[in-house]
Amino acid sequence: MQINTPFFKQRAHDALADENLQKALAKLKTGFPEKRAIAVDRMPEFEQLRDEGRDLKNHILEHLDLYLEQFESKVIENGGHVHWARTTDDANQIILDICKQVDAKTVTKGKSMVTEEIGLNDFLEQNGVQPIETDLGEYILQLRHDHPSHIIAPAIHLNLEDVSEAFHANHNRPKSSDPAVLMQEAREVLREKFVAADVGITGANFCVAETGSTIIVTNEGNGDLTQTLPKTHIVVTSIEKVVPTLEDMTLFLRLLARSATGQEFSVYNTLSTGPRREGDQDGPENFHVVLVDNGRSEMIGTEFQDMLRCIRCSACMNHCPVYGAVGGHSYGWVYPGPMGSVLTPQMIGIEKGGMLPNASTFCGKCESVCPVKIPLPKLMRHWREDEFEKHLQPKAARYGLASWAFLAKRPALYKPYTRMASWLMKTWAGKNGRLKKLPLASGWTDWRDMPAPQGKTFMQTWKEQQKAKAGEQR
Amino acid sequence: MSSNKRSQTSRADIFANIRRGLKHDISESQRQQAVANRLSDKADNLIPARSQLPATEQVELFKVMAIEAAAELIELESIEQVPQACADWLADNQLNELNSASNAELSALDWSPLAQQQITRSERVAQAGDIASLTSSFAGIAETGTLMLHSSAQSPTTLNFLPDNHLVVLHRSAIVGCYEEAWKKLRQTFAAALPRTVNMITGPSRSADIEQTLQMGAHGPKKLIILLIKD
Numbered sequence: 001m002q003i004n005t006p007f008f009k010q011r012a013h014d015a016l017a018d019e020n021l022q023k024a025l026a027k028l029k030t031g032f033p034e035k036r037a038i039a040v041d042r043m044p045e046f047e048q049l050r051d052e053g054r055d056l057k058n059h060i061l062e063h064l065d066l067y068l069e070q071f072e073s074k075v076i077e078n079g080g081h082v083h084w085a086r087t088t089d090d091a092n093q094i095i096l097d098i099c100k101q102v103d104a105k106t107v108t109k110g111k112s113m114v115t116e117e118i119g120l121n122d123f124l125e126q127n128g129v130q131p132i133e134t135d136l137g138e139y140i141l142q143l144r145h146d147h148p149s150h151i152i153a154p155a156i157h158l159n160l161e162d163v164s165e166a167f168h169a170n171h172n173r174p175k176s177s178d179p180a181v182l183m184q185e186a187r188e189v190l191r192e193k194f195v196a197a198d199v200g201i202t203g204a205n206f207c208v209a210e211t212g213s214t215i216i217v218t219n220e221g222n223g224d225l226t227q228t229l230p231k232t233h234i235v236v237t238s239i240e241k242v243v244p245t246l247e248d249m250t251l252f253l254r255l256l257a258r259s260a261t262g263q264e265f266s267v268y269n270t271l272s273t274g275p276r277r278e279g280d281q282d283g284p285e286n287f288h289v290v291l292v293d294n295g296r297s298e299m300i301g302t303e304f305q306d307m308l309r310c311i312r313c314s315a316c317m318n319h320c321p322v323y324g325a326v327g328g329h330s331y332g333w334v335y336p337g338p339m340g341s342v343l344t345p346q347m348i349g350i351e352k353g354g355m356l357p358n359a360s361t362f363c364g365k366c367e368s369v370c371p372v373k374i375p376l377p378k379l380m381r382h383w384r385e386d387e388f389e390k391h392l393q394p395k396a397a398r399y400g401l402a403s404w405a406f407l408a409k410r411p412a413l414y415k416p417y418t419r420m421a422s423w424l425m426k427t428w429a430g431k432n433g434r435l436k437k438l439p440l441a442s443g444w445t446d447w448r449d450m451p452a453p454q455g456k457t458f459m460q461t462w463k464e465q466q467k468a469k470a471g472e473q474r
Numbered sequence: 475m476s477s478n479k480r481s482q483t484s485r486a487d488i489f490a491n492i493r494r495g496l497k498h499d500i501s502e503s504q505r506q507q508a509v510a511n512r513l514s515d516k517a518d519n520l521i522p523a524r525s526q527l528p529a530t531e532q533v534e535l536f537k538v539m540a541i542e543a544a545a546e547l548i549e550l551e552s553i554e555q556v557p558q559a560c561a562d563w564l565a566d567n568q569l570n571e572l573n574s575a576s577n578a579e580l581s582a583l584d585w586s587p588l589a590q591q592q593i594t595r596s597e598r599v600a601q602a603g604d605i606a607s608l609t610s611s612f613a614g615i616a617e618t619g620t621l622m623l624h625s626s627a628q629s630p631t632t633l634n635f636l637p638d639n640h641l642v643v644l645h646r647s648a649i650v651g652c653y654e655e656a657w658k659k660l661r662q663t664f665a666a667a668l669p670r671t672v673n674m675i676t677g678p679s680r681s682a683d684i685e686q687t688l689q690m691g692a693h694g695p696k697k698l699i700i701l702l703i704k705d
Contacts, residue, residue, distance in 0.1 A: 027686050045522045052519050059512075065492045066509040078667060083477070086484035097477040136692055137683035153683065160685045179684040187693060191602045194693075210513050211668050221679040221694020224635045228671070239488065244512045246657040251519040253653070261682075264539065265618035268694065269674035276670060279627030281599040283670050297488045301495025 001119050001147060003348050004332030008355035012326040016447065020159050021327050028156055032318035035262025036369070043258065053255050054373040056248055057309035060240075061300065067209045067242045068291070074212025078274030080287035088118040091292045095120060095201070095234060098288055099129050102232050104198035110216060110223030111135035112203030113151050113312060114292050115236050116334045117347070120201075131201075132193045134222040136186055143170050149328030149336065152260050152314045157327050190222070200226040200284070204237035205311070206252060207289070210245040213273040214289060217256060217266045224270055233272070233284035238292045240308040252311055255371035259313035295347050303382045307342050309372040316366035316376060322359050331356060338366035338376040345383050354392050357383035415459060422453035516661075518654050525617035525652035532616040532651050537702070539619025543677030544690065546699045553579060553643070553703050556608075560641060561587040563699060564606060569593070573600060573637065574608040575629040580643070600632035606639040607695075612663075613656040614649040614700075620676045621700070622656050624669040631671050640678075640695035645703045 004011065015021055040046045060067060072082045083098075085091035099107060107124060109115065109131055121131045121142070133142040137155035141148060143166040148154030155163070163182055168175040171185055202223050204214035214235045216223045227233045243249045257263040276283035299305055317323040317337025328336035333353070335343045341360060345353035357380035366376040387393055407414045429435045429452030438445050456464075475483075527535060541547055548559055560572055572588060574580055576597040588595050600607060609629050613622040621642055625631045634640060650656050653674075660668065679694030690696060 024686070031686055043522060043524075045520055048520055049522075056519070059508075062496065063505055063509050065489055065496070066506060068489075068492075070509070070513065083481045084485035084488055085481070086487045090480045090484050093475075093480060094477045134693065135683070136681045140683065153686070155683050156686065158685075163684050179687050179689055182684055183681065183689045183692060187691070190693065195602050210516070213668060213672075219679065220681045220692035221635050222692065224631070224673070225693055228631045228635065244509070245516045247516055247518050247654055248512075250653045250657070254522070264543070265620055265674075265676045267543070267676050267679060269620075269676075271668070271672040271674075273668045273670055273672075277625075277627075280625060280630070280670060281627065282630040282632045283625060291488075293484065293488045293491075297491035297495070299495075300492050301497065305495075 001116060001122075001334055003352055005344060005348060005353050005355060006332070008330060008332055008359060011330040011332060012359070015326040015330045021157050024157055024159060025324055025327055028150075028153070028318065029324045032260075032262065032314070036259060036315060036318070037262075039258040039262045039264060042264070043254075046258070049251065049255055050371055050373055052251055053311075053371055054309065056243075056251060057372050060243060061305060061308055064239070064242070064300065067244060068239060070209040071207050071212060071242050074209065075274070075287075075289055076212075078212050078287075080212065080274045080289060083288060083290045084293070085118075085290055086293045086297075088292075088294055091118045091236065091290055091294070092120060092123040094290055095236065096124065096127050096129065098232065098234055098286075099124065099199050102198055102286070104129055104232070106130045106132060106193065106197045107199045107201055108132050108134050108194055108197040108226045108230065109138070110200070110202035110218070110226040111138055111154070112201065112236055113148075113334060114203055114238050115201065116148060117294060118236075118292060120236070132190075132197065134190050134194065134226055135218075136183065136220060136222070139186055139190065140166055143167070147329070148334075150314060150317065151312055151335065151339075157329060194225045194229050197226075197230045199232045199234060200228075200230040201234045201236055202227050204235050204241055204289075205256065206249045207237060207242045207291075208244075208246060208249055208271075209242055211273055213271045215249060215269060215271045217253070217269050219261075219263075219267045221268055224268055227270075227272060228283055231284060232286040232288070233275075234288045234290060235272070236290045236292065238294070239296055240310075252371075256311055256313055259315040259369065259371040299346060304342065304346060304379060306374050307339070307346070307379055309374055310339055310343075311372060312339075313371055315369040315371065319365045319369050321361055321363060321365070326359075331359075338380070339374075342374075342376060342379045342383065345386075350383060350387055350390065351392060354383070354387045357381075357387070415457070418457045419460065422457055423455060425452045426455045428452070521652050521654060522617065525615075527616070527651060529649075533646055533649050536614050536616040536619055536649050539616065540614075540677070540700055541619070543619050544680075544698075545619065545677050546697065547702060548699060549702045549704065551704050553645075553705070554583065556580070556643060556701055556703075557583050557585045558587040559701055560608060561591045561593060563641065564588075564593050565591045567639070569605050569639065571596075571605045572608055572641075573598060573604050573606065573633065575610060575633055577610055577626075577628040580608065580610060599630040600636035602636060604637040606641060607633040607637040608641045608643070609633050610643045611648065613659055614644045615651075615653055615656055615674070616649055617652050618676055620653075620674050622660070623673045623675065624660070625671040626669060631673065634673055634675065635694045637695060638691075639697045639699065641699045641701060642675075643701045643703060645705050647705055
């Protein structure tokens with residue numbers, strides 16, 4: 001996928017002016033967080049589950065090599081194949097080779113962010129294999145040559161009319177604006193594709209070392225048809241998804257649906273263990289697992305190791321004021337929101353991804369809803385430090401910081417300066433206490449007024465209060 | 475470079491990276507022991523109080539949660555009533571086909587009530603266009619009203635996903651409180667290796683991908699009907 005992350009500022013600017021997008025985001029901001037809050041309220045042990053989830057993930061990461069070895073040997077024991085891909089290029093070549101071995105023409109796909117990460121669809125298409133997305137949201141995006149703007153609700157940036165037009169242009173049927181009719185249409189069109197496909201590719205939410213199983217968590221059932229009907233099933237997933245036992249997987253399943261959609265449990269939680277057994281009348285004859293690294297193994301032992309706990313629930317972006325204002329496409333690559341702001345610089349480089357960890361208010365909401373308690377603001381701060389040390393920030397930011405630091409380190413200058421500035425701003429703002437324009441701050445004032453200071457600086461107020469207290473005590 | 479070679483080189487690089495990054499504050503043998511213990515203990519993590527109720531209350535919880543997940547629930551006195559219940563439900567919905575799993579319990583039933591309603595019955599793998607299927611469940615999980623089914627020669631997985639309507643037999647005695655109990659039951663039944671697929675199903679298929687509006691019946695069954703047998 002093309003990297004547009006360096007253009008975050010412009011894309012965010014455009015997103016704020018996009019009325020349709022703003023309508024969709026307004027819905028998102030109430031929808032997911034409210035549902036999650038209700039689900040969490042119904043589970044009094046949720047906080048404890050989060051602690052256990054964090055601790056278990058930490059245990060797994062500290063023994064990652066051993067659990068991966070166990071998982072690999074179990075998959076092989078069950079008659080499956082395991083492939084390792086350090087880079088996106090390795091992953092794409094390996095998957096293409098499996099497709100070629102079975103002479104695949106079409107490939108159905110369940111929803112998978114790892115395949116977005118490696119750019120699998122474009123690669124397969126360039127090599128004569130037609131991928132067909134079957135998750136409803138992903139299918140709509142594929143028809144529109146678009147990309148997901150959210151990791152679990154990929155078409156969240158589109159409205160009904162967009163879907164209606166995309167279907168009308170591709171399905172050769174009368175145009176409809178009824179969501180139920182549109183879904184039935186997709187159901188019928190994709191039924192044929194499911195049956196005709198030579199290979200089915202899905203992701204995996206977890207890989208179970210104990211049994212060599214992979215699991216997908218879905219609501220539509222497309223993932224199940226994708227992996228059951230074709231002769232070959234390829235699971236494309238990443239190395240940090242391994243968990244020790246079925247019981248351990250269960251801990252994360254309890255956290256996942258509630259954090260993601262606010263459901264008690266997703267409709268389909270499907271465990272796959274190897275290929276079709278003797279006597280089975282359906283199911284794939286070949287079972288492959290492609291374990292993608294793409295920079296993850298390099299995070300072990302660094303300050304970013306905590307990020308490998310992520311179970312891709314999307315709670316952080318659902319609750320993020322920045323994501324809620326500018327949407328997922330502004331982030332310019334596969335993973336948006338707070339988790340994307342930490343992962344993207346790791347995967348595409350801080351030189352290109354540096355904008356993202358800066359696009360945060362550090363309100364801390366993401367960390368407070370994360371089911372595995374990833375300290376996302378702290379990790380974004382690490383990236384900012386890294387960026388500063390490598391001298392990658394724009395000149396304006398560096399000079400701005402340098403001048404502020406110059407003043408802040410000299411109280412004799414800082415105090416009168418801030419006193420004067422706050423008095424000026426107060427006078428300027430007039431009666432209603434709001435500034436409509438401010439030099440060098442159009443980025444703020446173009447979109448909202450700047451509340452003016454009340455007239456006194458923090459230091460002045462502090463001193464006055466201390467004096468008053470001393471007076472009372474006397 | 476061949477895919478095999480790529481995979482081997484990648485594997486070596488990935489493991490080297492991981493091992494380089496890991497803290498070396500405990501010995502290798504201690505790490506191996508910790509992993510071996512965890513894999514063999516299969517210990518429970520926290521199980522919510524909700525799913526540790528007495529058996530009768532678990533059945534009630536299962537019913538409430540399954541209905542909340544938009545499943546239909548039909549309670550029957552015995553397994554012998556299943557053919558009539560299927561015939562009635564299909565007739566009420568003006569449907570005339572039922573494709574059934576071929577396990578011993580279902581095959582042994584007297585299916586004449588279907589014929590009386592001009593409903594044809596088959597036992598085969600599912601196909602696109604199938605109207606209704608009937609399968610049996612391995613367990614019911616009260617915590618979230620979830621059914622656990624597994625693949626076998628007698629119960630192809632496609633029966634659970636391709637037809638528009640999915641009818642599922644569940645015995646009250648198969649209802650457990652939490653997922654963990656179901657896993658233990660599964661391990662006992664399949665000591666050598668798990669079935670190829672284990673399906674946990676909670677209500678019918680759905681999607682909210684069009685304008686964040688929930689619609690039932692995306693790619694899987696539009697209706698899920700649980701036939702709960704008192705036994």
